[in-house]
Structure formats: C-alpha cells, structure tokens
Amino acid sequence: MIDVMHLRASGSGDMRHRWLAVLALASGLGVVGTAGAGVVTWDGDGDGVSWSDPVNWSGDALPGSRDDAVIPGGFDVTHAGGDDVVASLEVEGSLLLAGGALEVVGSFLVDGGSFGWSGGTLDAAPEIRNGALELGG
Secondary structure (H helix, E strand, O other): OOOHHHOOOOOOOOHHHHHHHHHHHHHHOOOOOOOOOEEEEEOOOOOOOEOOOHHHEHHHOOOOOOEEEEEOOOOEEEEOOOEEEEOEEEEOOEEEEOOOEEEEOOOEEEEOOEEEEOOOEEEOOEEEEOOEEEEOO
C-alpha cells in the first residue's frame, strides 16, 4: 500500500495536481480503496462439501484474504488442502479442518455450529458460542 502521507513531490508546480496524479496512479494499481473485498457466503452449489471448490461459494469464487467468509447453518464443509487466508470467518454450520492451512486474520466465530480439527494448520483463535469444538479424529 502506498503511504500517501509520506509521499513528497520535488520541484515547482501545482501540488494539488501532483497529489491527484499520485492518487490516480495508486488507484489504477489497486492500492487505494477496498475493491474486491466483501462477504463470501457458502451456498454449496458445487460438490457441496469441499472448501476448495469455488462453485460452493457465492459468486463462484473462493474467499480471499480481504473477504469475510460465512458458512450458514445446515452446511458441512471440509477444508482438506491448500493454503487459504480470509479476513474473517463465521461458522453457523460445521467446518472440519482436515488438511492444508487456514489463516483467519480477524475474528473466527463459531456460532451455533461446530469446528473440527483433525489435520492441517490453523492460524486463528476461534471463538465458540453455543457451538462445538472437536479436536483430533
């Protein structure tokens, strides 16, 4: 990300136009704004089980590091491989981490659902509310 507060222009000229040019360049490079970030919800339209199947997610795309991932009640999801990073994760259904790596940068809430961990690597601190945590398997 470009730190606009620490950019300096040298020479003479209209500073306002220079800042506008810098912001336009930064925007074009995708370093300004939050385009692409959003809520990605499990809909199960793919194989209905695999985290790694993009068709299982709204928009038919896997959630990324800037997305809030949601697994609604009634769905059983398995993360069996791959390295995935999401901004936050809310589980109302069930999620089994059986392999690969899952990093949740922000909050990881299990609310009324369950989280199982039988393999793989978790970089997160799940908060369990009215749900279940199952380790091993």
